[in-house]
Amino acid sequence: MIAFQKLQSGRHWRRWFTGLAVVAVLVALLPALFGSSFAVAVMTQMGIAIIFALSYNMLLGQGGMLSFGHAVYFGFGGYCAMHVMNYLGESGLPIPLPLLPIFGGLSGLLLGLCLGSFSTRRAGTVFAMISLGLGELIFSAGNIFGRFFGGEEGISGDRTEPAPFFGLDFAMDIQVYYLVAFWMLVSGFLIYLYTRTPVGRLSNAVRDNEERLEFIGYSQRNIRLITLAGSGLFAGIAGSLTAITYEILTVEALSGHTSGNVLVMTFLGGVGVFYGPIIGAVVLNLLSTVLSTATTLWLLYLGIMFLFVVLFLPGGLASLIIMHRPVLATGRLKSLVGPYLLAALYGIILLSGLIGLLELLHFAKFSAVGNTTMEFMGWVIDVSTVTPWAVFGVLSIVGIFLVKRHIPVVAAVYHDAVTGPMATPQSEEVKSEEAGA
Numbered sequence: 001m002i003a004f005q006k007l008q009s010g011r012h013w014r015r016w017f018t019g020l021a022v023v024a025v026l027v028a029l030l031p032a033l034f035g036s037s038f039a040v041a042v043m044t045q046m047g048i049a050i051i052f053a054l055s056y057n058m059l060l061g062q063g064g065m066l067s068f069g070h071a072v073y074f075g076f077g078g079y080c081a082m083h084v085m086n087y088l089g090e091s092g093l094p095i096p097l098p099l100l101p102i103f104g105g106l107s108g109l110l111l112g113l114c115l116g117s118f119s120t121r122r123a124g125t126v127f128a129m130i131s132l133g134l135g136e137l138i139f140s141a142g143n144i145f146g147r148f149f150g151g152e153e154g155i156s157g158d159r160t161e162p163a164p165f166f167g168l169d170f171a172m173d174i175q176v177y178y179l180v181a182f183w184m185l186v187s188g189f190l191i192y193l194y195t196r197t198p199v200g201r202l203s204n205a206v207r208d209n210e211e212r213l214e215f216i217g218y219s220q221r222n223i224r225l226i227t228l229a230g231s232g233l234f235a236g237i238a239g240s241l242t243a244i245t246y247e248i249l250t251v252e253a254l255s256g257h258t259s260g261n262v263l264v265m266t267f268l269g270g271v272g273v274f275y276g277p278i279i280g281a282v283v284l285n286l287l288s289t290v291l292s293t294a295t296t297l298w299l300l301y302l303g304i305m306f307l308f309v310v311l312f313l314p315g316g317l318a319s320l321i322i323m324h325r326p327v328l329a330t331g332r333l334k335s336l337v338g339p340y341l342l343a344a345l346y347g348i349i350l351l352s353g354l355i356g357l358l359e360l361l362h363f364a365k366f367s368a369v370g371n372t373t374m375e376f377m378g379w380v381i382d383v384s385t386v387t388p389w390a391v392f393g394v395l396s397i398v399g400i401f402l403v404k405r406h407i408p409v410v411a412a413v414y415h416d417a418v419t420g421p422m423a424t425p426q427s428e429e430v431k432s433e434e435a436g437a
Contacts, residue, residue, distance in 0.1 A: 020189060027181045031174055040177050046285045047180040048241045051187045053265040053277030055234035058191060060263075061272035062200060063227040064207030065120075066128045069135020070235060070262055075253035076111050076138070077104035077236020078243040079149060082157050085243065089161025096165035101183050101240040108236020112229040120224035123210065127224075135259055142251035154250030157243065170244070180241050187234050192274060194230060203227045264302075268309055270316025279317050297362055301355070332417040339406070339413045346406055350399025356392030 031040055052074055059065045081104035088095055119130045142149040149155070159176070160169045168175055194200045202223045205213045210220040243249050252258065261284070269280025284302070291298030313319055327333050356376065363374040364383050372384040381388045 020185070024185055027185070028178075031177060037173060040173050042285065042289050044173070044177045044180050044245055045289075046282055047177070047184040048238050048245065049262075049265060049281035049285050050184055050278050051234055051241070052238035052262050053269070053281040054188060054191050054274075055231045055238065056262045056266050057271065057274075057277045058194065058203075058227055058231040058234070060266060061276070062195060062207065063203040063224055065123060065224060065228070066131075067259070068128055068132035068256065068263070069138075069259055070131070070231070071254055071256070071258035072115075072135050072138045073108040073111055073232035073235035074239040074242075074258060074262075075142075075249070075251070076239070077108035077232075078239030078249045078253055079155070080104055080107035080236070081240035082155050082243040082249050083148075085157045085159065085162060086155075088163070089158060092163075094163045097159055097162045097170050097244065098165050098179055098182070100162070100244060101237040104240025104243070105233045105237040108232035108234070108239065109229050110232075111236075112232025113225070116225045116228040116232075120221050120228055123206070123220070123224065132256075135254070135256060139251060139254045139256070142254050149251055149254075150249075152251065154248055156248040159244050159247055176245055180245065183237060183241060187237055188278075191234060195274060199223065199226055264306055268306060268316060270318030273316070273318040273322070275321075276316050276318035283317065295359065297358060300358070327414070327417045330417065335417050336410075336413060339410045343403070343406055343410055346399060346402040349395055350403055353392045353395030353397070353399050356388070357396060360388060360392065 030043055034040075034043070055073075056067070056070050059067050059070065081100050084103045085097070085100055087093075088100075115134055119127060119134065122130070143151060160171045170176055170179065202213065202218060203226075205218075206220045206223045206227075213220050213223070239249075239253060242253065265280040265284045266277045267280070268284055269278065270276025287302060287305070288298065291301055295301075309316060315322065324333070324336075327336065359374070359376055360381070360383055367374070367383075372382055374381050374383060383389075
């Protein structure tokens with residue numbers, strides 16, 4: 001039995017390191033695939049968001065601590081890193097820029113220990129309210145203590161001033177991208193290792209049954225404090241990378257808006273699943289970047305998407321992967337391709353109609369007087385005519401009918417793929433849950 005467990009453990013780590021190597025190669029090749037400066041900037045932002053979301057998942061997914069003020073560790077780490085960066089430029093100390101996130105991470109760690117010393121005494125709603133109050137308190141302090149936070153204008157720096165790193169001064173965005181990618185891989189690997197440690201498992205126990213943990217001799221408060229401090233460490237690293245990337249930091253980094261963003265990313269991707277926040281960070285940043293350049297209603301669409309995920313996919317987008325692992329194990333994934341493609345087609349028809357109607361209503365309501373011509377998806381539309389309203393209305397009705405009719409078909413095909421007569425028992429690898437699930 002012990003030998004079998006060692007074999008399974010060896011396979012697990014080989015599989016994980018192989019996946020990490022594949023991700024590292026993919027991350028290294030992405031700038032070559034999407035070589036524009038805009039794409040590099042978006043991917044850099046995604047890397048920072050992934051670290052931030054993974055740090056938040058340590059709190060919520062691993063420890064069951066809902067926080068409404070996680071941005072304070074992100075922002076405080078960024079401010080400390082910015083001050084260190086300016087000091088290195090003035091003093092000329094031979095500390096290169098890639099080591100700067102260490103200072104920001106340690107700042108977030110210390111702040112997590114300070115705030116967690118009293119906020120982790122209670123869990124659940126009490127902890128959530130305390131985190132909200134602390135977040136608002138520190139955000140207000142950002143406007144009061146201008147010497148450290150810079151007030152509303154924030155503080156700025158120059159990432160080229162610290163000592164060069166093997167001849168690199170990080171003046172180019174592509175160099176910053178690889179710096180963020182490196183810290184993203186390191187942080188992701190360390191966070192994953194944390195989920196496999198006894199403390200990481202105990203944080204799961206605190207989340208699931210804190211009274212039973214006390215009965216077997218562990219302090220739930222100490223476990224929550226360690227989890228919060230570790231989460232603050234990686235949030236501080238993400239804040240440091242933000243300071244390096246944009247060379248300016250304002251009190252917005254400490255605001256409830258930033259805390260809300262990381263909460264949405266984590267819920268959107270999937271709470272408790274290790275790769276869930278990664279999916280959420282990529283999807284949210286990609287959609288917000290693309291939609292914000294295409295329409296002024298992008299926040300409405302993001303809100304609708306988030307509401308849809310919460311209502312119909314409570315496990316987040318990662319649950320779509322988890323629910324198809326048994327299908328992959330049975331070897332019947334091909335049977336789902338056709339119904340899924342039809343579902344995607346019907347969904348596109350429905351979304352085209354609904355989005356078109358929303359855009360028409362918004363333009364008709366808020367456009368300048370006498371302006372009746374709008375551009376939508378490359379088409380020039382006259383909103384004063386009946387034709388566009390009728391077309392989008394018909395698309396919406398037809399889409400609703402097709403989607404409603406096709407949902408039972410997809411459900412039946414999925415059920416057959418999982419429990420059909422040709423299904424084979426799941427392997428041990430498929431049965432094993434993802435880290436943190």
